[in-house]
Amino acid sequence: MDVEAKRIMALSISKLYSLRTQRGGLKLHRSLLLSMTMRAARDIYHTAQLLRDAEEEQVVPCAPDAAPEEPMEISKDSPQTLTPKEVAMKPQEPKETLEEDKENRCASERHSRKRRGKTALETDFLPLKKAKMETDEEKQHLQGEVLRTNNGNSCRQAETLTAFPTNRTIVAC
Amino acid sequence: MCGGLRAGGGGNDVQWCFSQVKGAIDDDVAEADIISTVEFNHSGELLATGDKGGRVVIFQQETENKSQPQCRSEYNVYSTFQSHEPEFDYLKSLEIEEKINKIRWLPQKNAAQFLLSTNDKTIKLWKISERDKRPEGYNLKEEDGRYRDAATITTLRVPVFRPMDLMVEASPRRVFANGHTYHINSISVNSDNETYLSADDLRINLWHLEITDRSFNVVDIKPANMEELTEVITAAEFHPHQCNTFVYSSSKGTIRLCDMRASALCDKHSKLFEEPEDPSNRSFFSEIISSISDVKFSHNGRYMMTRDYLSVKIWDLNMENRPVETYQVHEYLRSKLCSLYENDCIFDKFECCWNGNDSVVMTGSYNNFFRMLDRSQRRDVTLEASRESCKPRQVLKPRRVCAGGKRKKDEISVDSLDFNKKILHTAWHPQENIIAVATTNNLYIFQEKVN
Numbered sequence: 001m002d003v004e005a006k007r008i009m010a011l012s013i014s015k016l017y018s019l020r021t022q023r024g025g026l027k028l029h030r031s032l033l034l035s036m037t038m039r040a041a042r043d044i045y046h047t048a049q050l051l052r053d054a055e056e057e058q059v060v061p062c063a064p065d066a067a068p069e070e071p072m073e074i075s076k077d078s079p080q081t082l083t084p085k086e087v088a089m090k091p092q093e094p095k096e097t098l099e100e101d102k103e104n105r106c107a108s109e110r111h112s113r114k115r116r117g118k119t120a121l122e123t124d125f126l127p128l129k130k131a132k133m134e135t136d137e138e139k140q141h142l143q144g145e146v147l148r149t150n151n152g153n154s155c156r157q158a159e160t161l162t163a164f165p166t167n168r169t170i171v172a173c
Numbered sequence: 174m175c176g177g178l179r180a181g182g183g184g185n186d187v188q189w190c191f192s193q194v195k196g197a198i199d200d201d202v203a204e205a206d207i208i209s210t211v212e213f214n215h216s217g218e219l220l221a222t223g224d225k226g227g228r229v230v231i232f233q234q235e236t237e238n239k240s241q242p243q244c245r246s247e248y249n250v251y252s253t254f255q256s257h258e259p260e261f262d263y264l265k266s267l268e269i270e271e272k273i274n275k276i277r278w279l280p281q282k283n284a285a286q287f288l289l290s291t292n293d294k295t296i297k298l299w300k301i302s303e304r305d306k307r308p309e310g311y312n313l314k315e316e317d318g319r320y321r322d323a324a325t326i327t328t329l330r331v332p333v334f335r336p337m338d339l340m341v342e343a344s345p346r347r348v349f350a351n352g353h354t355y356h357i358n359s360i361s362v363n364s365d366n367e368t369y370l371s372a373d374d375l376r377i378n379l380w381h382l383e384i385t386d387r388s389f390n391v392v393d394i395k396p397a398n399m400e401e402l403t404e405v406i407t408a409a410e411f412h413p414h415q416c417n418t419f420v421y422s423s424s425k426g427t428i429r430l431c432d433m434r435a436s437a438l439c440d441k442h443s444k445l446f447e448e449p450e451d452p453s454n455r456s457f458f459s460e461i462i463s464s465i466s467d468v469k470f471s472h473n474g475r476y477m478m479t480r481d482y483l484s485v486k487i488w489d490l491n492m493e494n495r496p497v498e499t500y501q502v503h504e505y506l507r508s509k510l511c512s513l514y515e516n517d518c519i520f521d522k523f524e525c526c527w528n529g530n531d532s533v534v535m536t537g538s539y540n541n542f543f544r545m546l547d548r549s550q551r552r553d554v555t556l557e558a559s560r561e562s563c564k565p566r567q568v569l570k571p572r573r574v575c576a577g578g579k580r581k582k583d584e585i586s587v588d589s590l591d592f593n594k595k596i597l598h599t600a601w602h603p604q605e606n607i608i609a610v611a612t613t614n615n616l617y618i619f620q621e622k623v624n
Contacts, residue, residue, distance in 0.1 A: 023268050028405055029374055032403075032405060
């Protein structure tokens with residue numbers, strides 16, 4: 001179930017990305033549905049993660065505190081890597097949301113002390129290739145025609161994998 | 174379990190025959206040729222289509238020999254014009270697509286025909302008029318337009334009108350711009366013939382057909398904080414007779430009926446139509462498939478029909494808590510929702526339509542299939558718009574989809590369906606059994622078989 005959830009999360013994120021460069025401007029309806037589906041999948045996945053960690057904690061004996069610190073921090077970030085980047089949707093308010101992100105992250109670090117097994121989740125969630133129909137060749141062709149793209153020119157590209165707020169809807173222009 | 178309930182057969186069933194197909198034959202579809210809307214006018218004499226390239230093509234029914242029942246009236250091209258062009262919003266750095274989202278005809282008042290066409294941002298009122306006479310015999314000009322030498326003019330004459338080859342002219346009479354921040358999904362002409370509404374994802378505006386520089390906002394569901402957005406408007410329509418009533422559907426599967434007499438801003442609905450979700454059907458994609466893609470009032474104004482991804486529902490306007498009828502369009506897709514999410518088909522917005530006497534409804538599906546749902550006889554049939562069934566007067570054979578298990582002869586399995594071939598737009602002649610079905614870039618016209 002959580003494998004499915006993970007796949008749907010990754011799918012949703014890549015679709016949300018491609019929405020941004022689509023001709024005709026951001027489709028509010030589609031991005032709303034995508035983010036809702038992504039959140040539903042994320043919730044299932046997190047629940048499954050928590051259950052699995054609870055099981056692991058019972059199985060694995062206590063380790064020194066220093067060692068789990070690092071994996072904990074990385075893996076705490078990883079849930080946030082999976083959710084859509086709202087900053088890109090609200091270009092006029094990038095700073096606010098980043099600061100809020102930091103608040104969220106701190107809050108979650110405070111409350112959740114659970115160990116998470118996997119540390120390499122970031123790359124796991126990136127779809128290696130987009131699972132789409134042939135018609136999307138047209139879409140990608142059209143994307144090339146749009147004047148504004150993110151290809152290498154926007155600093156947002158670098159940020160996208162690490163600074164995802166978890167509970168935001170996608171905002172229309 | 175295989176699809177296709179008791180289909181066809183029986184004395185009262187209409188048999189559909191191929192009549193015509195419009196559009197290019199080749200499989201290589203140009204993006205601009207993709208049909209995006211189909212609409213008959215109020216008499217059914219004219220049939221308009223809009224496409225992704227911003228063009229409108231109007232077909233006219235031939236009126237020869239209507240007294241002979243065997244005669245099939247054909248639709249031929251009447252007028253073609255470029256309604257919308259691609260635009261660029263410099264402030265937001267966004268391209269505005271020229272795709273025609275909707276066409277709605279105005280009831281005919283004089284010799285000319287009027288229609289509203291809209292793209293994502295701008296609505297236009299077009300006048301389509303015929304010219305079959307022209308003035309001849311000018312004093313100062315030759316017939317070809319060249320000016321005559323004044324010295325050679327010795328007499329004066331009065332120009333007269335002479336017949337000419339019929340010319341159909343389309344001219345934009347009004348442009349209703351800058352009314353919408355979000356993408357327009359619906360327009361609907363009011364029964365008062367003076368106003369119309371236009372709806373985008375978050376707002377519905379009321380316009381007067383004569384006034385282009387302002388509109389009145391009647392519904393606004395934009396939250397103060399966009400992060401709290403949970404639903405959008407997906408379709409809207411005026412009641413066919415009550416000029417104060419309209420409905421709008423949402424992405425959450427609800428329909429709200431609003432009365433403009435109640436208050437100026439109709440944020441508070443008069444009625445809310447909602448069916449509780451079946452918990453056994455809950456999945457990741459429940460939200461998406463419950464989103465309503467189309468809402469249409471019945472001609473008699475007592476019912477409305479909604480289309481979501483898998484079903485068509487008929488609602489009695491007097492009963493809000495559940496629909497009176499539910500029809501499964503392609504239930505066999507329920508187990509394929511994940512794949513359909515992957516290939517984006519789950520976001521396809523199917524339309525639906527009523528026949529003239531509200532006894533049958535029609536909607537499209539995949540593989541160029543479309544469904545006819547007979548309310549009075551409780552029958553449904555699946556038909557296909559295909560180049561293989563294009564012989565004149567060829568009767569359409571009912572199609573069956575096999576969801577699983579052993580596939581019978583003549584059945585097609587779900588996995589063989591072509592999801593690139595979708596019928597999103599269909600229209601039914603207001604009086605006769607003539608239907609227009611749009612595949613990706615072709616328009617099929619089917620008629621009732623006449624014995």
